[in-house]
Amino acid sequence: MAILKTEGLTYTYSAGTPFEKTAVDHVDLCIEEHTMVGVIGHTGSGKSTLMQHFNGLLKPTSGKILLDGKDIWADKQKMREVRFRVGLVFQYPEYQLFEETVFKDIAFGPRNMGLGEEEIKRRVLETADALGMDRELLKRSPFALSGGQKRRAAIAGVMAMRPEVLILDEPCAGLDPKGRNLMLQQIRDYQKKTQSTVLLVSHSMEDVAEFTQKLLVMSKAKLFCYDDTAAVFRRSAELREMGLRVPQIASVMEKLRNRGFALPEDLYTVEQARDAMLHLLQKGGSTC
Amino acid sequence: MLKDITLGQYFPVDSVLHRMDPRFKIIFTMLFIIMLFAGNSIWTLVLGAVFVLMAQLLSKIPLKMSWKSIKPILPILVFTAVLNLEFISSGDVLWEWSFIKITEGGLQTSVFMICRIILLIVGSSLLTYTTSPILLTDAIEALMSPLRKIKFPVHEMAMMMSIALRFIPTLLEETDKIMSAQKARGAALDSGKLTQRVKALIPILIPLFVSAFRRAEELATAMECRCYRGGEGRTRLRQLRAEKRDYIGLFVCLVFLAASIVLNVLHKV
Structure with missing residues (x-):
């Protein structure tokens, strides 16, 4: 079933001034429940603007956003409820930390939801565990943490609200490769455990190839396509034209195929590629 | 959105007034203020109005913008008018009701004051409309440079001002982001x-x-990495240079000032 749906969603910045710019142009989308969706697009393609519509931070210039079949702008009083159901983690979320302790900061969202102390505590601890944060950390000041820990604390603050849809805008920006992978694994585990829908905005094709089932591609304010990850990467020529890439390993495989190796298409993660190559070598197909 | 707030209300169009040397523009504004406050008759105000209108036309700033700068001070205008009406009691009584008494003198003074304040605001906001904040600080630094003789940290002051101005939009954007995140x-x-x-x-x-x-x-x-050591021996990207139009402007301003002084004297006699 579709949890998020947009109909002709359009957003124009500074409408009616010389600085007018349409950032999202007639986007029709239908995002299913329990999926991990990657959102890719060139810088300035409208990804972030689109994401801010899903929890009502921006009001569309025209068009509709339906959450669970209901227009989120139908009743403005219920907007806070929408924000609890659709959690949005901004880019560099560590700059939003403000409480005295990490625990209190993570509890900010759940507390705004009006939950009881017991429930708040349970959620904070559960989320901290899911993101691999030490219990000891929860007592510290968020400003005393390292960059990676701050990032986790900020993401936890949104996750602890248990949103049905979690949107993460570049959650791994500025993390080292090891940290990136761990973070993405934790996000995927969270998604599986809670059966929620996760939208992951990313610039790394490798990351989305490995961790997402579907891909949403934005190009010049328009929705280029929304399809299975494999299907999107099959259109590598079009992606390149948009200034996007396919995962490195997919390029390698493509070049090998061009040289006459009988490798299947749809190889876009390192593991798949490794298995396929081993398979080929075992068959004795190597002629190099 | 917070971004829509215009601080430092520079209005970028190309006009003679925009191209003028900012130092001169500050001096013009000061002369204009002196002219307004030294004047004691309605005629000097008319002269001031002519001056403002002329500058306004030269600047190509739409009149709508001037209205925008008057709007926030409307309460002050009303307040001044009421005070003057109430407390100045000279001339014939025009209207009376219990303790409220409006006299001819009071009415005259309050109209005079309102016109003066409006002219002041419209005239001086032309300075900020036609001069970018950065040029304005440069000009202030240049005009204040004689104060260096008495060990006043002119360059440091100007640097602080330009840094503050530079960071207003950045901080506004930041506030916007943080607000969204907390929402x-x-x-x-x-x-x-x-x-x-x-x-x-x-x-x-x-x-x-x-x-x-x-x-x-x-x-x-x-x-520090770029070896900033204060104003000593520092050169500028934008050199302020006075040109013919600036001297013409200065001449016009002085003529207006002289005319208003003459009017003042005549009015007394």
Whole structure:
């Protein structure tokens, strides 16, 4: 079933001034429940603007956003409820930390939801565990943490609200490769455990190839396509034209195929590629 | 959105007034203010109005913008008018009701005061409309440079001003971002009682201050890395140079000032 749906969603910045710019142009989308969706697009393609519509931070210039079949702008009083159901983690979320302790900061969202102390505590601890944060950390000041820990604390603050849809805008920006992978694994585990829908905005094709089932591609304010990850990467020529890439390993495989190796298409993660190559070598197909 | 607030209300069009030397424009504004406040008759105000209208036409700034600069001071205008009407009692009584008494003198003075304030605001806002904040600080630094003789830190002051101006948009953008982030966590920013609203500001102000301090530190480091050592021996990218139009402008201003002084004297006699 579709949890998020947009109909002709359009957003124009500074409408009616010389600085007018349409950032999202007639986007029709239908995002299913329990999926991990990657959102890719060139810088300035409208990804972030689109994401801010899903929890009502921006009001569309025209068009509709339906959450669970209901227009989120139908009743403005219920907007806070929408924000609890659709959690949005901004880019560099560590700059939003403000409480005295990490625990209190993570509890900010759940507390705004009006939950009881017991429930708040349970959620904070559960989320901290899911993101691999030490219990000891929860007592510290968020400003005393390292960059990676701050990032986790900020993401936890949104996750602890248990949103049905979690949107993460570049959650791994500025993390080292090891940290990136761990973070993405934790996000995927969270998604599986809670059966929620996760939208992951990313610039790394490798990351989305490995961790997402579907891909949403934005190009010049328009929705280029929304399809299975494999299907999107099959259109590598079009992606390149948009200034996007396919995962490195997919390029390698493509070049090998061009040289006459009988490798299947749809190889876009390192593991798949490794298995396929081993398979080929075992068959004795190597002629190099 | 916060971004829509225009601070430092520079209005970028190309006009003679825009191209003038900012130092001269500051001097013109000062002369204009002297002219307005030295004047004691309605004729000097008419002269001031002619001057403002002329500048306005030359600047190509739409009249709508001038209205925008008057709007915020409307309460002050009303307040001045009421005070003057109430407390000046000279000339014939025009209207009376219990303790309220409006006299001819009072009416005259309040109209005079209102016109003077409006002219003051419209005239001086032309300066900020036609001069970018950075040029304005450059000009202030240049005009204040004689104060260096008495060990006044002119360059440092000007640098502080331009840094402050530079960071206003940055901090506004930052505030916008933090507000969105906290709203996404269910912060109720625009509802509830006053105490609740003040409390709701904490999640915004703390991250904002933290980031302001972080930026200040980063900027200081960056300046040190580039061997910033204050104004001594520093050259500029934008050199301020007076041209013919600036001297013509100065001449016109002085003529107006002289005319208003003459009018003042005539009025007394």
